[in-house]
Amino acid sequence: MRNNFYNFTITALKALLIDNGFKAFNADQIYKWVYEQNEKNPENMSNLSKELRQFLGENFYFTNLELVKRQDSKTGTHKYLFRLEDGIVIESVLMQQVYGLSLCVTSQAGCSMGCSFCASGLINKQRDLTVYELVSQIISVQDDLKVKITHVVVMGTGEPFDNYDNVMDFLKIINHKHGLQIGSRHITVSTCGIVPKIYDFAKEEIKANLAISLHAPNNELRNKLMKINKVYPVQDVIQASKDYFEITKRRVTFEYILLKNVNDEIHHANELSDLIRGINCYVNLIPYNPVDEFGYEKTDMIRANRFYQQLVKRGINVTLRKEMGSDIDAACGQLRLKRHKETK
Ligand code: SAH
Numbered sequence: 001m002r003n004n005f006y007n008f009t010i011t012a013l014k015a016l017l018i019d020n021g022f023k024a025f026n027a028d029q030i031y032k033w034v035y036e037q038n039e040k041n042p043e044n045m046s047n048l049s050k051e052l053r054q055f056l057g058e059n060f061y062f063t064n065l066e067l068v069k070r071q072d073s074k075t076g077t078h079k080y081l082f083r084l085e086d087g088i089v090i091e092s093v094l095m096q097q098v099y100g101l102s103l104c105v106t107s108q109a110g111c112s113m114g115c116s117f118c119a120s121g122l123i124n125k126q127r128d129l130t131v132y133e134l135v136s137q138i139i140s141v142q143d144d145l146k147v148k149i150t151h152v153v154v155m156g157t158g159e160p161f162d163n164y165d166n167v168m169d170f171l172k173i174i175n176h177k178h179g180l181q182i183g184s185r186h187i188t189v190s191t192c193g194i195v196p197k198i199y200d201f202a203k204e205e206i207k208a209n210l211a212i213s214l215h216a217p218n219n220e221l222r223n224k225l226m227k228i229n230k231v232y233p234v235q236d237v238i239q240a241s242k243d244y245f246e247i248t249k250r251r252v253t254f255e256y257i258l259l260k261n262v263n264d265e266i267h268h269a270n271e272l273s274d275l276i277r278g279i280n281c282y283v284n285l286i287p288y289n290p291v292d293e294f295g296y297e298k299t300d301m302i303r304a305n306r307f308y309q310q311l312v313k314r315g316i317n318v319t320l321r322k323e324m325g326s327d328i329d330a331a332c333g334q335l336r337l338k339r340h341k342e343t344k
Helices: 010-019 024-036 050-059 131-145 160-175 195-202 219-225 234-248 266-276 301-313
Strands: 066-072 078-083 089-097 100-104 151-154 187-191 209-213 252-258 281-287 318-320
Touching (some): 066 131, 187 195, 209 234, 252 301
Parallel strands (some): 100 151, 252 281
Antiparallel strands (some): 078 089
16 A cells, blocks of 8 residues: 655665665655755656666555635735645634744644633544655645745644654654755744653654743643643653753744733742743743633733733743734634534
8 A cells, every 4th residue: 555655754764675675865856855955756856777667666655635715814824725635624824923934733633631712622633644644744835835845844733743653753854954954943842831741752763842831830720721831740740841941952932822811910930930940941921712512811011011020020031922814713722623514
């Protein structure tokens, strides 16, 4: 049976080629065609032998994702709906930043983490995305707009550390020098705090940025907001972040959504700064994007600024995230698994 080419890391491709009587360096040649030249037909890979082109044609297909719909926002954000081979529809979001083009990639169809504020969890995880479905989100968007994506954030629907192996293969492919050549410092993986995987991630060869969704400075509140906290409580997440820095020398980003009257009081800012004091980290304050099904409200600018200033005063590196794409429901936490009829 033919396999999708974009599932293969270069290491796996080399092994397969050697098993079939070809050479390891052929994998470099093929990667250059596929990722540097965006070639999808082996017949056009003119420096490969006839046998190798035939082998590729017989064993691989090079198709990307089926584009169902694209929505363009006023702020230069584009939301993509892609249909997978089994009919599931997923979303990716392209953001124009001052520093480049950043794609927010979905890692799972649905999500089982059950955070009480996030639309992605409204439909439980249906399945993990395959490596090619991850890689193809990038290629399909690049093909559609004839652009080069320079930054990737794994912050779409799903928990990347609940689909760990596929996400790591995805990183290897997009970071490889003959792959999509996206630098590790241009890649961010965001987790709700699956502690053992933070340690695994620290040991990976590719040192991508790690973001941790914290959202609350204590267990009582975090338990209410994020089910995962009952398995991996705040102290364990904080310890893992310290260890992560010791192992990688890379700073962790803590994401903190501001929910009006829930976690945005001055005493929360104080508790947060006490909790992370001494850790080499950034705090990214995220304006909450309301989701109809939940009762939370967005913090107003005055409260958000007050929270921000309090952290600054206490010496924390903090930024207030710019909101993008909320006019097309493409902002954080608004991505959801749509039923097919809604996408037609
Ligand atoms: N599962 C991963 C990655 C996906 S969510 C994680 O939890 O980190 C990406 C970020 O968007 C997380 O920080 C998440 O908590 C945040 N988010 C979820 N719902 C949101 C909403 N309605 N408004 C703003 N941010 C939200």
